[in-house]
Amino acid sequence: MAKVKGRTTFEEDLCKGCGLCVTVCPVNIISLDTARINKKGYHPAAIEEMNKCIACTNCATICPDVVITVERL
Amino acid sequence: MAIVFEKTKGLTDKPTHYCPGCTHGIIHRLVAEVMEEMDLLDNAIGVAPVGCSVLAYEYFNVDMHEAAHGRAPAVATGIKRVHPENFVFTYQGDGDLASIGTAEIVHAAHRGEKFTTIFVNNAIYGMTGGQMAPTTLIGQKTTTSPYGRDEATTGKPIKMSELLATIDGAAFVERVAVNNPANIRKAKKAIKEAFKVQLEGKGFGIVEVLSTCPTNWGLTPVEAMKWLEKDMMPYYPLGNFRKPEEVE
Numbered sequence A: 001m002a003k004v005k006g007r008t009t010f011e012e013d014l015c016k017g018c019g020l021c022v023t024v025c026p027v028n029i030i031s032l033d034t035a036r037i038n039k040k041g042y043h044p045a046a047i048e049e050m051n052k053c054i055a056c057t058n059c060a061t062i063c064p065d066v067v068i069t070v071e072r073l
Numbered sequence B: 001m002a003i004v005f006e007k008t009k010g011l012t013d014k015p016t017h018y019c020p021g022c023t024h025g026i027i028h029r030l031v032a033e034v035m036e037e038m039d040l041l042d043n044a045i046g047v048a049p050v051g052c053s054v055l056a057y058e059y060f061n062v063d064m065h066e067a068a069h070g071r072a073p074a075v076a077t078g079i080k081r082v083h084p085e086n087f088v089f090t091y092q093g094d095g096d097l098a099s100i101g102t103a104e105i106v107h108a109a110h111r112g113e114k115f116t117t118i119f120v121n122n123a124i125y126g127m128t129g130g131q132m133a134p135t136t137l138i139g140q141k142t143t144t145s146p147y148g149r150d151e152a153t154t155g156k157p158i159k160m161s162e163l164l165a166t167i168d169g170a171a172f173v174e175r176v177a178v179n180n181p182a183n184i185r186k187a188k189k190a191i192k193e194a195f196k197v198q199l200e201g202k203g204f205g206i207v208e209v210l211s212t213c214p215t216n217w218g219l220t221p222v223e224a225m226k227w228l229e230k231d232m233m234p235y236y237p238l239g240n241f242r243k244p245e246e247v248e
């Protein structure tokens, strides 16, 4: 089955590190990057294995701070 | 390549002051997205409450008015009667709407005022430091119910949607929640239907949104979403309580 591919971008300095997006990603690729601290002083959400994103928009739908943009490739 | 989710023009670029994971932000976005999709951004006038969302006028990219605590429905009544061609909404918390402002919301609904209310029920007074609200659950610990809300002295949590649905002037009444993506999408649909009821001149509409207050509930944002689902939703059932027959 040809899977839909997506690309998710985070406007990182707006992220409050709440972790809600982490819990709703069906392919579990989002995590809070504990190695970094953003301008607001939080560990921002980030994705390493972007090739697994299926552009479902769940993360952007639950983000209270409109940090996330999702593209379908 | 296509963008499938981006920030709505219905919100300003100002970052919100809300605590991490507070679902006020999700509800703001839904209201703003629906206004953009219904082409209401140049026509809408919102009324902001007193409560954590007191600064909502900084975030909605439409004309806004501030009201005294609980009095948003009275202010919206005036605005809508003077400007019937404008789309008018109030955005109110549970302390604002279900406590100090109960008279205003009940009578605005009773008169069938043609505006729409977004009612954010997080079962607590968030802004002032987590005091008990009329909507606080039995047993819920707050700064003014440190041993948990006691039914014998404070009664049961007030169900505003059920109460307002008994009023003929209330054309549209629905309770939704923003605890997961599926429910957030349903909440958006309800907001759109409620807005349509106003545009069609059918009367007063309200969407009660079950929302979190991680800070004053003493939970992480993720735990707060679970508490909303496990503790709030059984007492405050989701669903439509009233709608005009034509709105499907």
Ligand SMILES: Cc1ncc(C[n+]2csc(CCOP(=O)(O)OP(=O)(O)O)c2C)c(N)n1
Pocket (backbone or CB within 6 Å): B050, B051, B052, B053, B069, B092, B093, B094, B095, B096, B097, B100, B120, B122, B124, B125, B126, B127, B128, B133, B213
């Ligand atoms: C006339 C008046 N009484 C009391 C207050 C104090 N006060 C400010 S916000 C608030 C409660 C807000 O709770 P809610 O409406 O649930 O909003 P939340 O912060 O939870 O979103 C109170 C009692 C006030 N500002 N004005």
Ligand code: SF4
Pocket (backbone or CB within 6 Å): A006, A008, A024, A025, A026, A027, A028, A029, A030, A047, A052, A053, A054, A055, A056, A057, A058, A059, A060, A070
């Ligand atoms: S769009 Fe869906 S799959 Fe992609 S990161 Fe967000 S939640 Fe995960």
Ligand code: SF4
Pocket (backbone or CB within 6 Å): A010, A014, A015, A016, A017, A018, A019, A020, A021, A022, A044, A045, A062, A063, A064, A065, A066, A067, A068, B021
């Ligand atoms: S939901 Fe938004 S604010 Fe919360 S961690 Fe994810 S990107 Fe950051």
Ligand code: SF4
Pocket (backbone or CB within 6 Å): B017, B018, B019, B021, B022, B023, B024, B052, B122, B126, B127, B212, B213, B214, B215, B216
């Ligand atoms: S105190 Fe509660 S309602 Fe207010 S911004 Fe913080 S989490 Fe949200």
Ligand SMILES: [Mg+2]
Pocket (backbone or CB within 6 Å): B051, B093, B094, B095, B120, B121, B122, B123, B124, B125, B126, B133
């Ligand atoms: Mg409240």
